[in-house]
Amino acid sequence: MLDHVFVSVSDLDRSIEFYERALAPLGIRHAVDYDGANGPEGHPDLKGFGRDGRVFFWLRHGSADARAVHVGFVAKSEAEVDAFYAAAISAGATDNGKPGARLYYDPRYYAANVLDPDSYSIEVVYKSWQHPQP
Template sequence: MLDHVFLSVRDLPASIKFYEQALAPLGILHVHDYDGADGPEGHPDLKGFGSNNRIYFWLRDGNVDARAAHVGFVASSEEQVNAFYAAAMAAGATDNGAPGARLYYDPRYYAANIFDPDGYSIEVVYKSWQHA
C-alpha cells in the first residue's frame, strides 16, 4: 500500500484546478497546502489532495517527465469510474482509454484512463473482488 505520491507539474495553479475537478467524483479533494519552508532545506511547496482524513496525492512545481509516473486511484463502483472520466475530460484531459472492462487484466477490472495536462497517465479502477 502506498502512503503518498508527489507529481511535479509545469503549471501548478492549472494542475490544482484540473485535479480539483477530475478527482471530485472520487471524493478526493484539495485539502492542504504545505509550505516547504517548514521542512528541511530544499523541501518543495506541496499541494495535497486526499480523503478520509488522509493526504496522499501531492502536486509540486517542477520539471515534468510524463513517462516517469502512472497513478492509479481506487473507485468504489463502475459509476464512480464513469464520473471521474467525464469530469476529467471536461477539465481538459486527453483520453487514454474510455471506461470499460480491462479484459486483458481480469473481466472484473473496470477502469478509465486519461492523460493529465502534463501528460501523466492517470487511471481510476474498480476491482469488484476488492470490495465487499
C-alpha cells in the same frame, strides 16, 4: 499500499484546477497546502489532495516528464469510474482509454484512463473483488 506520492507539474495552478475537478467524483479534494520552508532545507512547496482524513496525492512545481508517472486511483464502483472520466475530460484531460472492462487484466477490472495537463497517465479503477459485497 502507498502512503503518498509526489508529482512534479509544470503549471501548479493549472494542475490544481484540473485535479480538483477530475478527482471530485472520487471524493478526493484539495485538502492542504504545505509550505516547504517548514521542512528540511530544499523541501518543495506541496499541494495535497486526499479523502477520509488522509492526504496522499501531492503536487509540486517542477519539470514534468510524462513517461515518469502512472497513478491509479481506487473507485468504489463502475459509476465512480465513469464520473471521474467525464469530469477529467471536462477539465481538459486527453482520453487514454474510455471506461470499460480491461479484459487483458481480469473481466472484473473496470477502469478509465486519461492524460493530465502534463500528459501523466492517470487511471481510475474499480476491482469488484477488492470491495466488500453487501
